[in-house]
Amino acid sequence: MFQTRQLTGVGRAPGAAVRRQVTVPLRFPDGYASTARVFTFEGLADGREHLALGLGDWRGAATPLVRPHSECLTGDVFGSERCDCGPQLREAVERITESGGFVLYLRQEGRGIGLYAKLDAYALQDGGLDTYEANVALGHGEDERDYTAAAQMLRALGVERVTLLSNNPDKEEQLDQLGVTVVERVPTGVHVSPANVRYLAAKATRSAHTIDLPATR
Template identity: 45%
Template sequence: MNIIQSNIANLPTKHGNFKIKAYTQDNQEHLAIMSEDFENIQIPYVRVHSECLTGDALGSLKCDCQNQLNLSLDFIAKEGGLVIYHRQEGRNIGLLNKVNAYCLQDKGRNTIEANLELGFKEDERNYKIVKHIFNDLNIKKIKLITNNPHKIDYINSIGVEIVERIPAVTEVNEHNIDYLNTKKDQMGHML
């Protein structure tokens, strides 16, 4: 596993001031977004946020991704901790396939059915880089901001102790209700 990492830089944002560090693995670039006081926090709040260009950058109402990211950045800026921006678009099927999955969803498939119809598993993500980032930043215990039981299982499997889980619950709308119900009913998300 060949990983390249950047130096730490400052990033002032509308959410607050952060420190950032980039990591590259398998031609995917990921970002650690740390509160300014991160180095002084013994048990940081952490969000592993999976990239969603359509939600994060374009404000898509089909998901809750941008709302979860904004909620997490605001929380981390205030309480201290880390957001790992995990760049595996569309549950790691890529942007082109994600748009094709959207097309299938427009025809009545849910997110799982669309991925399966395109020849993928329901979730193709892997979290190897998360372990590297935790090791690099010397993180042993966290307060995890998530609804996803698979992220909890992975973090437990790498020996990082989750001392608390903070829900990342945001607004439901007419465009994302089926998506959220699929995550809850078929993927076990704690919504």
């Protein structure tokens, strides 16, 4: 059963502020291009350097489409197929550019346990554990991510209501608890490969991700 945990910021998230914003043109390996207004922040609860990328008509969107995306060096940068993070990020940028909204790029690698520990967990997965069991075997929680900073970032941007682009119900639950109204949660695509099918199946069966895989039926 998926582990529950105490949030550090239950209730209305404490205040944060935008510290800088700059325009950054984006281009992905498949040639897709967009332009992001990239925001940095001060006063975030966890002290980390998270980013918000404003895409499309983010200023005019009544209910912006928002994806809180946890940093994944192996997937986002190196194209690892052990997860679906890189394709989800690429998909999110295009869909949010079309709709108007934000990618929140959150510095919480490996469900919050860090890069080295994530690679340690991979080694345990090679021995038969699933992604959640491996984290626990290393002395961590199944998922240590806390979305207080994400709620702070949205409020600093003047966003109170969002359409959430995510397969993960925990993100919706946390944001709602932190005072951000999730009007609707819409799933991302299913980006399956031979290397990540067990990983995706574990997310669907262990933490109720909205992922439709034959292996999980």
